[in-house]
Amino acid sequence: MNDNFFIKKTIELAVENVKSGHGGPFAALIVKNGKIISTGVNSVTIENDPTAHAEIKAIRNACEKLNDYQLKDCIIYSSCEPCPMCLGAIYWSRPKKLIFAATKNDAASAGFDDSFIYDEIDTKIDSRHLETTIINEPDKFLPFKTWINFQKKIKY
């Protein structure tokens, strides 16, 4: 079983996800040492969870199985180029590799345009479409100060 096998399987899961009425046309699959350890499909509407994208679901499933918050030596296959939320999640989970098939341009041509969020991240806070306020609260650094001084912290 090679990358082509796993990416085909991921695409099949994405097709099934639509046909079954479960959710959007996206799937992800995580492989460790040549074995599939988790899958994830878009479940936003069925679970009422805007974070339930395929990659997030697959990462959470894999971490639960591995009993770890990192995906050491894992490869993440995605049917489509990850959105910024999922790409962020992939970095936090620290896999060794990401492989995907459709690009964000392919997704855009089907009406899934993540480029708006990519553009917003690149925009200065006071020019974003999302109204954003920074409150310069005097205690804003207290959580970090507490963290720095906390002896039993588990770094992540």
Next chain:
Amino acid sequence: MNDNFFIKKTIELAVENVKSGHGGPFAALIVKNGKIISTGVNSVTIENDPTAHAEIKAIRNACEKLNDYQLKDCIIYSSCEPCPMCLGAIYWSRPKKLIFAATKNDAASAGFDDSFIYDEIDTKIDSRHLETTIINEPDKFLPFKTWINFQKKIKY
């Protein structure tokens, strides 16, 4: 109760999260019509979930309570400027406003440097630290084609 009240409350939750040994120095809180409808704290290590950042937790909790995948008319308060994953999640959840206290520079000075992920998102795929391969699989557009033709789809 105004923005200052809610952001102070959010900062308190972040401090408590560290002191209790539950997780990192971050909290978020979601308000609708002047009432707190959910909170979230960093739970990455205790839940073995790299996506369990404060904002993601608060969004998931709020959506469960509202029985919706969008946070219409909600304000998200965060003790710290969201990382790219959480900012993406905030856009997908479509709140009316985001308010935070500490900036990503404050976080970086405490050892939480999200700028690496911000930088990677801005980097061309073949130059990223995360090894990434695009497989131009012939069926890559099939999930989208299935979606376009699927009559009962729930758009999100």
